[in-house]
Amino acid sequence: MRDGEARENRRPSDDPMRRPRAIHGRAPDVFRLGAWVPMRQFGEDEEVDFAIVGTGAGGGTLACKLAEAGFSVVAFDAGPYWRPLEDFASDETAQSKLYWTDERIVDGENPLQLGSNNSGKSVGGSTVHFAMVSLRFRPEWFKSRTLLGYGADWPLDWREMWTYYEEVEQALKIAGPITYPWGPKRPRYPYRAHELNAAAKVLARGAEALGISWTETPLATISAPRGASPPCVYRGFCTLGCSTNAKQSVLITWLPRALHAGAEIRDLAMVGQIETNGADRVTGVHYHRDCEWHFQRAKNVVVAGYAIETPRLLLMSATSRFPDGLANSSGLVGKNLMVQGNQAVWGIMDDEIRSYKGPPSLAITEHWNYEDKGKDFHGGYAYMSQGPLPVLWARTLAGSRGLWGEALLNEMQRYNHSVGLKVVSEYMPQERNRVTLTDEKDQYGLPIPRVTYSWCDNDKRMNRHALAFMRRALEAAGAREIWDQEDDTCHLNGTARMGFDPRTSVVDGDCRSWDIPNLWICDGSVFPTVGGVNPSLTIQAIACRTADRIKALAARGDLEVRSKDRQLV
Amino acid sequence: MSREVVTSGKQIGEDQVGLGIIAAMAALALAAVLARKQKYRRLAQSSGTVTAARRLNRAAGTLAFSVLFDSAIEHYRGSFHNKAMYTPLVVSSLALAVSAHGVNDERSEMHRLRDAIYVAAAVIGAIGTGFHIYNVAKGPGGINWQSVFYGAPLGAPAAIALSGLLGAAAERIRDSDPHRPRVFGLPAGRLAAAIASLGLLGTTGEASLLHFRGAFHNPFMFLPVTLPPVSAALLAETALGKQHRSRWFTRWWLRLTTAMGFVGVCFHAYGVHRNMGGWRNWRQNVLNGPPLPAPPSFAGLALAGLAALTLVEDRPDA
Ligand SMILES: Cc1cc2nc3c(=O)[nH]c(=O)nc-3n(C[C@H](O)[C@H](O)[C@H](O)COP(=O)(O)OP(=O)(O)OC[C@H]3O[C@@H](n4cnc5c(N)ncnc54)[C@H](O)[C@@H]3O)c2cc1C
Numbered sequence A: 001m002r003d004g005e006a007r008e009n010r011r012p013s014d015d016p017m018r019r020p021r022a023i024h025g026r027a028p029d030v031f032r033l034g035a036w037v038p039m040r041q042f043g044e045d046e047e048v049d050f051a052i053v054g055t056g057a058g059g060g061t062l063a064c065k066l067a068e069a070g071f072s073v074v075a076f077d078a079g080p081y082w083r084p085l086e087d088f089a090s091d092e093t094a095q096s097k098l099y100w101t102d103e104r105i106v107d108g109e110n111p112l113q114l115g116s117n118n119s120g121k122s123v124g125g126s127t128v129h130f131a132m133v134s135l136r137f138r139p140e141w142f143k144s145r146t147l148l149g150y151g152a153d154w155p156l157d158w159r160e161m162w163t164y165y166e167e168v169e170q171a172l173k174i175a176g177p178i179t180y181p182w183g184p185k186r187p188r189y190p191y192r193a194h195e196l197n198a199a200a201k202v203l204a205r206g207a208e209a210l211g212i213s214w215t216e217t218p219l220a221t222i223s224a225p226r227g228a229s230p231p232c233v234y235r236g237f238c239t240l241g242c243s244t245n246a247k248q249s250v251l252i253t254w255l256p257r258a259l260h261a262g263a264e265i266r267d268l269a270m271v272g273q274i275e276t277n278g279a280d281r282v283t284g285v286h287y288h289r290d291c292e293w294h295f296q297r298a299k300n301v302v303v304a305g306y307a308i309e310t311p312r313l314l315l316m317s318a319t320s321r322f323p324d325g326l327a328n329s330s331g332l333v334g335k336n337l338m339v340q341g342n343q344a345v346w347g348i349m350d351d352e353i354r355s356y357k358g359p360p361s362l363a364i365t366e367h368w369n370y371e372d373k374g375k376d377f378h379g380g381y382a383y384m385s386q387g388p389l390p391v392l393w394a395r396t397l398a399g400s401r402g403l404w405g406e407a408l409l410n411e412m413q414r415y416n417h418s419v420g421l422k423v424v425s426e427y428m429p430q431e432r433n434r435v436t437l438t439d440e441k442d443q444y445g446l447p448i449p450r451v452t453y454s455w456c457d458n459d460k461r462m463n464r465h466a467l468a469f470m471r472r473a474l475e476a477a478g479a480r481e482i483w484d485q486e487d488d489t490c491h492l493n494g495t496a497r498m499g500f501d502p503r504t505s506v507v508d509g510d511c512r513s514w515d516i517p518n519l520w521i522c523d524g525s526v527f528p529t530v531g532g533v534n535p536s537l538t539i540q541a542i543a544c545r546t547a548d549r550i551k552a553l554a555a556r557g558d559l560e561v562r563s564k565d566r567q568l569v
Numbered sequence B: 001m002s003r004e005v006v007t008s009g010k011q012i013g014e015d016q017v018g019l020g021i022i023a024a025m026a027a028l029a030l031a032a033v034l035a036r037k038q039k040y041r042r043l044a045q046s047s048g049t050v051t052a053a054r055r056l057n058r059a060a061g062t063l064a065f066s067v068l069f070d071s072a073i074e075h076y077r078g079s080f081h082n083k084a085m086y087t088p089l090v091v092s093s094l095a096l097a098v099s100a101h102g103v104n105d106e107r108s109e110m111h112r113l114r115d116a117i118y119v120a121a122a123v124i125g126a127i128g129t130g131f132h133i134y135n136v137a138k139g140p141g142g143i144n145w146q147s148v149f150y151g152a153p154l155g156a157p158a159a160i161a162l163s164g165l166l167g168a169a170a171e172r173i174r175d176s177d178p179h180r181p182r183v184f185g186l187p188a189g190r191l192a193a194a195i196a197s198l199g200l201l202g203t204t205g206e207a208s209l210l211h212f213r214g215a216f217h218n219p220f221m222f223l224p225v226t227l228p229p230v231s232a233a234l235l236a237e238t239a240l241g242k243q244h245r246s247r248w249f250t251r252w253w254l255r256l257t258t259a260m261g262f263v264g265v266c267f268h269a270y271g272v273h274r275n276m277g278g279w280r281n282w283r284q285n286v287l288n289g290p291p292l293p294a295p296p297s298f299a300g301l302a303l304a305g306l307a308a309l310t311l312v313e314d315r316p317d318a
C-alpha cells in the first residue's frame, strides 16, 4: 500500500484533459514519474515539412519515421498526453476518458455502437487502449478481387508488406509463437509468447477437438523486460490503458522516438480544417488549442484521424474549388466504411476460468482466414479467447443477453466460470456504409459526423458461420449453457481507400491524394478491404512504407508535384 | 523534478556495463579465493579420498540449496495446490543438512543415514522429473513450446536427483580404497566427472530454454549457455580421456563456471528489479522475475567437477 500512497502524492497536479502538457519545449516522459523529455517546437509561421493530424497507429508511426528521416514534423492530436504510470486508474469507469466519445450520429440498418470498442482520443490514438493483437494480413487479401473474387485489390505487394510487418514487429517487440501455423513463413517474433490463461486453454482445447490449428496470439505487450518497460503483469486492464507500460502502444514506442528525432507533438489540439490555396495545394491546418483557433503552416499535410475523423476533416475542409471536400474527385471520401464483426459465444465451465487474468486474447485460430473450402461467404475470420472486466461483462449480460435485476446478479456470481470466444471478421466494402456531415455542431463548433452502417447478405452469412463454428468449439471444450452475442462490431476502416485509379480511389499506394499532391492520408481509412485480422499492425506497416516512399520521392524531387504533373508543366 | 524510474533502467545502459564489470571482477576474485583454498587442501590431504568426498558433499549441498529455495518459491507461487509439492522442500532440506554434516565429517567411512538420504533424494528426484514431464505433456496440444516454457520445469527435480547421486558417490568414495577409489565398481573420479558433465549439460538446457523464453533480452543471458557447455565438454574429456598430470585449463574453467553460478544471483536480482515496481514490489517480483536461487546449481555442479578433477589428477586409476 505504501507504494500506492507514494505514487498518489507524486501525482502531477495538472489535468491533461484541460491543459496541454506538451508545451514549453518539453513533453511528458511516459516512463518516469513527473519527468519530462525535451521537445523541439516550431513557430506557427514556420512552414514545417509535415503537419500530421492524429498520433495513433498511422500518424504516430509516420511522425516518428519522418522525423528520423530528417523532416520537420508537427503532429496534432485532439486527445490528452497521458502519463500511463500516473494517470491510469484500475477503474473501468474512470478509464472511459480514453475513448473518443465526441458526439456522432449513427444510423443504417445496423447502427454502430461507437466509443469504447472503436476509437480513442489520446496522444497515441486508439493504441493506448487497444487489445494489442498484432496480426499480419493473409497475402492473398492484398489482391482479394483478383485472387479471391471479392472486394478490391490493394496497390501494395504482399512481399513488400512482409518486410514492413517485420519492421513493426521489431519496433514493438511483439511477443508471439515460435512457429505460426498459417501463411508463408515469417521471421521469429522478437519476444516469446505469453503464458496462456485458462480462457485461452479453452480455445486451444476446442480447436484440438475440432482438429483445427490454434496458436498463441502475437501481442504488443512484452514477455520480458525491454528498456524502461517491465514485462506484462497479467492484470488484464489492457483495453482500459496499461498502467505498467508493458503494452507497446504508439504512446510509448514510436512517439518517444519521434520526440527524440525532433518532432513536435501538440496535444489537446483539434484540427478543424485543412487550408488550400489557389494552386490546389494544401498550405497548413487550422487547429483548436487552449480555447483558441490557430493556424500552422506546412508544406504537406497528413490526415491520420482514423476512419471517421479522417473523412470528416476532408469533408469539412471543402472550398469553392473543392466543393465536395478535399481529395474527393472520386466521390469516395467517407464511403466504404468497414467495421469488423466482433460477435461472441459465451458459456460456463465447471472449472474456475477467471478469464480477465492477463491480456484478453491470448490464444487465436486463423483457421477460417486461410481455409476457403466449406464457406458460404466471401472473406475470412479469426477468433480469439476473451477476458471482459466486470463492468463490461455486466453490460454485455444486460445489453446483449437481456439479463436484469436478480437474474443479472445471479449470472455475475458465475463470472469466474464464464468463458467465451470472439470473432474478428471481414466485412465487405459497401459504398452505402459511409461517413457524412450533419448540420449539428460539436463542442468546437464543427459539424457532427453521421455514420451509416448496414450489413450485406455476405456479412450476415459470415456472422452465422462464425457463431455456429465457435459454438461447436466452445461445446467441444466442455462449456455448457452457451449463448450467442450477436451485436458487437469493432475497428473502423475504409472511407479513403487506396487504389490504382483516381476515379475509384482516394489515395495511391503511397497514401498520397490523387487530387492534391501535398495531401496524404495515413491511417486505417486507406484500407480497400479489411481482412479477417485486427488492423493496427497493417496500419503501422503502411505508415513505415509511406515514410520510405516519401523519403524516396523527396530524394527525387517529386514531393512538391507528382512526376506526372511535372511532365505536364 | 523527480526522475525516478518506476520500472527499470535502459536495456544496456552504463549501469549495466558497470554491473558487468563488477560481476566479472567478483567472478575472478571468487575464482581466485576458490583456487587458494583448493591448493591448501590439496597439500594437507593429498593422499586421502576424504577430501574428495567432502568436496562432493559440498557440491551436493550447493545443489540442494538451489533446489530448496527454488522449489520453495515456485511451489509457493503454485499455492502448493498438490500436496506432493511439499516433497522437494523436505528432500532438499534433508540433503542440505546431511551435506553440511558430510562437509564437516573427516572420517573415511560411509555414514549410513547420510547415504540413505542421498539415495532417497536421487530416487525421489527421478520420480519428480517424471511428474514434471507428465505436467508438461498434459496441457492442450501436448508437449510444445508453450508447455515447456510455462509448464513445470524438468530441470528442478533432476537437480535434486543429481544432488543425491553426487552425495551417494561421496559416501562410497569414503568407503573405498584410497589408492583405487571405486563407486558402483567404476573409477570414482571419472564417474563423478561424468555425472557433473551430464548435470551441467542438463542445467544448460534448462537455462537455455528459460533464457530463450526471455528472448535473451540482456546479453549477459548468454553467459550460462556458453560457459557451462564448455565445462561439460572438458569434464567429459576428464571422464573419458587419457590420464594427465594437470588439467589447468579445465580447473580454471570450472572455477569460472562456479563463480558464474554465484554471480548469476546478482544478475537475477537485477532482473527482479526490472519488473513492475522493482524491488519495492519484491513480494510479487521475486515470484515473477528470474529465479534467484537457480544459478548456483551451476556452481554446485562445477564444484563437483572440481572435486572429480582432483581425484583424477591425483590418482591415475581414479
Ligand atoms: C478497444 C479497442 C481494441 C482494439 N484492439 C486492437 C487489437 O487488438 N489489435 C489491433 O490491431 N487493433 C486493435 N484496435 C484497433 C486499433 O487500435 C486501430 O485500428 C488503430 O489504432 C487505428 O489507427 P489510426 O491511426 O487509424 O487511428 P487512431 O489510432 O485511432 O488515431 C487517431 C488519432 O487521431 C486523433 N484525431 C482524430 N481526428 C483529429 C483531428 N481532427 N484533430 C486532431 N486529432 C485528431 C484522435 O484523437 C486519435 O488519437 C482496437 C481498438 C479499440 C478501440
Ligand code: SF4
Pocket: A221, A231, A232, A233, A234, A235, A236, A237, A238, A239, A241, A242, A243, A244, A245, A246, A247, A358, A359
Ligand atoms: S495485462 Fe499486461 S498489457 Fe495488459 S494492462 Fe496489464 S500489464 Fe498491461
